[in-house]
Amino acid sequence: VTSRRLPEGGSWIDRSRPLTFRFDGAEYEGFDGDTLASALLANGVTGGFRSPILGRPRGVMTAGPEEPNALVEVSEPWFDPIVAATTVELVDGLVAEPRAGVGRQPATDVHASRAEQRHLHVETLVVGGGPAGRAAAVAAAGRGDRVLLVDERHRVDDPPKDVTVLPRTTALGVYDDGYVVALERSPELERLWHVRAGRVVLATGAIERPIAFAGNDRPGVMLASAAAAYIERFGVLPGDRAAILTTNDAGRVGSETLRRAGAELVRTLGVGEDPSRLLDDLDLMLVSGGWSPNLTLWRAIGGRLRFDDTLACFLPDGDAPPWLEVVGTAAGDDLPGSEAYWFVEADDYSEHFVDLQRDQTVADIASALDAGFVSVEHVKRATYIGTAIDQGRTSGVLSAAIVNHLLGAAPDAQGPTGARPPAVPLSYAAIAGPHRGDLLDPIRRTRIHPWHLEHGAVFEDVGQWKRPRYLPGEGEDMDAAVARECLAVRNGVGVLDASTLGKIEVVGPDAAEFLDRMYTNRMSTLRAGSIRYGFLLGLDGMVADDGVAMRLADDRFFVTTTTGNAAMVLDRFEEWLQTEWPDLRVYCTSVTEQWADVAIAGPRAREVLSAVGTDIDLSLDAFPFMTFRDGEVAGVPARVARVSFTGELSYEVLVDGRRGLEVWKAVIEAGAPFGITPYGTEAMHVLRAEKGFVIVGQDTDGTVTPDDLGMGWIVRKDDSDFVGRRSLRRPDAQREDRKQLVGLLSNDLLPEGAQLVEEDTGRAPMPMIGHVTSSYLSPSLSHPIALAMIERGRSRRGGTVFAPLLERTIEARIGDPIFYDPEGSRRDG
């Protein structure tokens, strides 16, 4: 193989810095500044590729990202499953292999590029670093703008001063009001840019168009401008013996460059002349079918096109939004006139390639038209033209023109198919950026988390929070740990980190009126020092959240929400206050993390709290159920609430978040003589299910009313309004056959989510009448319990249902959802 590197020239390469690389198993040399494609051509590798479907030999056809043939997998020093060699910047030690159109999932771990993201604000963003883009950037910088210029190539000639220039960066999409997402890809790095620009200038240039003729996909067939680029930028002469087929003057300029570089130009062909018979006698066939402005971004944001007869191409049409502008050859400026010529006439079009990356020909388009697909969008789906990695950069306009031509329609009858972001493929890694592994989504931890970690807690995700699910002892599995924790709470005392509960202070003269409107029951009749449980409904009347309200003072409430809904509830409060009831004098403030919440539960909870040390009178008369007291616990100012999610005597000790861990440790220490047992969310779930307490989001699914839960008592019946009240009166909300919460008793544990039927006929389908929402083995009762939503459930109490599973059917008896201590005798200890 002879070197095709010219003795001199090549504005992008540095001949003093040779690099070694491997392609398809062989070792080659190139220079710093080369692309993989230019280095391959310099080494005489003019073919080296195959087409994806037909397996035809292919070679480098272009010098840019429009390349349809020269696709490679890069395995060192980073990994890319498939990328155009014309866009791969050569680095020392690069290893690449040809890929025929489809990338491969690597068998082993690969060296992934580092993925970053970055936000940037500029007054002017210029996409494209050609002469027009650089001029626009210079003008904007002259006005004092902050200017970013991005260009997808790895070199920008004459980079303008006072402009941030990002080579190797492709604008993937332009969105409303100058928001542009761009991908920077350099060796070892993918960086996704979120750019907010006051003005976006599209200087995206124009792409030379191929002409379809028999064998136009053979190695050596190249766009005329690409050949010029290889000579001028890389000092590489892509062929010695050349011909050119051109419809315009620019193609002739390319041929002039070629001649000066020392190639022999044997023929210049024009419209109507067929180059296919010359191919065997040449090593370079240049093609220039005119120029198509690169308007992918323009079209993707809704820009229209018009056909220009003189230039034989589509130009931007209509008004752009005030912040968007198309300049330079992308707008048709300085483009040479061209004849509208798309393919060389022949008897057989089966080797006239249009989309080389999809191996689709003029014959394939004709066949799609024969089948009745007359829209370019349908032709695209019938042939897959334009759907490959190159997104039809060289084939889009050409295939539309051929469709128009074959249908006998005017050249402007149909333009190219629609464009959508991203303009080039990007990896999931780039989209994820740093948000992978532990940083995938924020992980929230309570102030007491270090203690849980130290004591071997197994965590579960509750929204973004990590909460201890159970704390296994030596050799204990989950079932054993949960049983032990449950029994400790029922028979002794347990302690739970409840800090994740949402907390909102609602303050103002109208705070009570506001909460009356948000909750189904009355909060305004609550006395200071007292607590009330409440339901928050959606406008549809369905249960959206639950929690308690503590009245701190006449004009001051402390409201809790479920862990996962804290932000939603505050948003909802603010929405109603700001949009519907601006007359209400109420301010809401999130105080979720101001407070750590240590919940002590069990018959010995009072003894433990006394042992911890408190100035609050814990006697039943002084501190009854559903009240709270402010005082000190373990020497720390505390608000202690007597609420219970277990049915047992419980104290929730709320303290300054910064002292939460200290108080937790004090409770553990003082509770040790009482056998205090830290318990997790799983035991909490079992304990509350034994008592028939629902969990919003587990036993409800957004289609459940308070009455469905058997909690109609929580909805006030007077004339005052609250959110969701009107919807509760809809006939549908009052249907007799709504699903209602019931308890199920069975010999075997029912799977949560199991569908329930009245009668197991053994033959599907069977009418389903409900489903299991919660199911546990109750350690206190020593048998399985379940909660379920069943049509007319309350009227079926005493009856049976069946859960047909794949292997067996479980029979269950329907009863009340309260399995344990239905009289509520345990809540006071």
Next chain:
Amino acid sequence: VTAETLVGLDAVEVNLAQVAARADPGHVPFEPPDPNTVTTWMGRDVLWLGPDEWLLVGELGTEGVIVDDLKAALAGHHHSVIDVSANRTVFDLTDGLDLLSTGCGLDLDPRRWRPGMCAQTLFGGAQVIVHQREERTMRVFVRPSFADHVVSTLLAARPFRP
């Protein structure tokens, strides 16, 4: 957040008094700051969080005094004044402010974002309040539960130099 991780960032955790105040801007005892700016009142920073919402920041231990001062000044007017000193962890990030642009969509360019400005925003998916105190120092308020995530995300970020 531990001191060790913050050292990796050239940042220090600062314990401060923080008080959330909401009232009609016509009634507050301080000069209401312009949107997204900070003023001072009796030695405390007053961060604008909304048209009727401010965060007052003072030395640790003064939260009770700030609450009392505000309540006294706002007596007779509808207001909400709450000690939220534990609701956010605070650290001062020195230099490396550019790292914030890896996860925050605000225009933090020194040509547009100057000392004395503040904002409620997101960093890496977590809500934060940023307050530029000096040329080189950004004060970051983050809910304690998110602090590890925010610091880890900052530690994973690399500076950008064009």
